[in-house]
Amino acid sequence: MDDFRLKVFITAARTLSFTRTAERLYISQPAVSRHIGELESRYRVPLFVRRGSRLELTAAGQVLLEAAGRISDDYRRLEYEMSLCANQAEGELRLGASTTIAQYLLPPALARFTARFPGVRVSVLSGNSGQIERALADREIDLGMVESVSRRQGLHYTLFRPDELVLVARPGGRYARTESVTPEALCRIPLVLREDGSGTLEVIAAALAGVGLRLSQLEVAMRLGTTEGIKSFVRNSDAMALVSVISVVDELRSGALRIVDIEGLTLTRDFSFVHLAAEPVPLARQFADFALSGL
Incomplete structure (x- = not known):
C-alpha cells in the first residue's frame, strides 16, 4: 500500500x-x-x-x-x-507449506497459478510449521506458508488468511449428545493431536494457557502427523480432535463429523507467508501476490 x-x-x-x-x-x-x-x-x-x-x-x-x-x-x-504488463513469469519456484495448508489451501491456488503461468516450474515441500521455517532459513525453499503462532527471528511473515480450530467428534457414540464442553472438561476427553512442532499444537497450547491450563493436562489418545489421519481416527472412535475448520467442510456437510463448542475458548490463528527478511525472489513475491489477490 x-x-x-x-x-x-x-x-x-x-x-x-x-x-x-x-x-x-x-x-x-x-x-x-x-x-x-x-x-x-x-x-x-x-x-x-x-x-x-x-x-x-x-x-x-x-x-x-x-x-x-x-x-x-x-x-x-x-x-x-x-x-x-511488464513481466511474464517463468522459471523455478520452490514452495514449502505446513500440512494443513498443503492439503487444503495450496492446491487450488497452485492450479490457478500454473494455468496462468505455464512457464513456471513449481516444487512443494510439505511438513509442519517448524520444519518449513527451518527449510526456509536453510534456503531450501523460496517461500513458506505456515500456521504457527510464534515468529522465528530473521524471517518475515505476511498474513495470508485467518483460521479457526474447532473441536470435532463423530455423530454417534459416546459424545453423540454433547453440544458443548468446558475447557476443564476438555482435559478429560480422549483427543487425537498433531505431533510436536505443528502449528496446530502451538495454537492449542497458547489457548489453554490463556485459561490457566497446560497441554500436558490433556488426555491424548493418539498423535498423528496429518489432518486426514486425525479425521479418519475420529470417525472410527470415541475420541475427539481439534482441527482447522477448513479441513472438515466436507465432513460437516455430509454429517460424518460434528462440531462441539468449547465454552469460553476460541482457538484462532493466522495462515501466513514467510520468507527471509530480505525481499523474496521475484517468483515467490509474484505467487504470494497472486494467491492474496484471489485471481
Whole structure:
C-alpha cells in the first residue's frame, strides 16, 4: 500500500497490539503510535480504546478497518495486474507449506497459478510449521506458508488468511449428545493431536494457557502427523480432535463429523507467508501476490 499509515492501522486492528504490530512491520512501537495518532488527528476520532490491559477498536476504528481492507485489496489487485504488463513469469519456484495448508489451501491456488503461468516450474515441500521455517532459513525453499503462532527471528511473515480450530467428534457414540464442553472438561476427553512442532499444537497450547491450563493436562489418545489421519481416527472412535475448520467442510456437510463448542475458548490463528527478511525472489513475491489477490 502507498499509505503506510493504513498498513500500520490494519495490522494494529487485527493484532490489537501495538507491540505485535511493531514486530510484524519491523518498526518501533513509538512509530506505530505515531502513525495511529496521525490517522486519529486526520479523521478527528479515536480509533482504539484501552479496556484495562486490552486494546479494542472503537466504532470509528471498525469503520476505518472495513474501508482500509477494501482499499488494500483493490491496491493489491492493481499492483499485481500492472506487474503482469511488464513481466511474464517463468522459471523455478520452490514452495514449502505446513500440512494443513498443503492439503487444503495450496492446491487450488497452485492450479490457478500454473494455468496462468505455464512457464513456471513449481516444487512443494510439505511438513509442519517448524520444519518449513527451518527449510526456509536453510534456503531450501523460496517461500513458506505456515500456521504457527510464534515468529522465528530473521524471517518475515505476511498474513495470508485467518483460521479457526474447532473441536470435532463423530455423530454417534459416546459424545453423540454433547453440544458443548468446558475447557476443564476438555482435559478429560480422549483427543487425537498433531505431533510436536505443528502449528496446530502451538495454537492449542497458547489457548489453554490463556485459561490457566497446560497441554500436558490433556488426555491424548493418539498423535498423528496429518489432518486426514486425525479425521479418519475420529470417525472410527470415541475420541475427539481439534482441527482447522477448513479441513472438515466436507465432513460437516455430509454429517460424518460434528462440531462441539468449547465454552469460553476460541482457538484462532493466522495462515501466513514467510520468507527471509530480505525481499523474496521475484517468483515467490509474484505467487504470494497472486494467491492474496484471489485471481
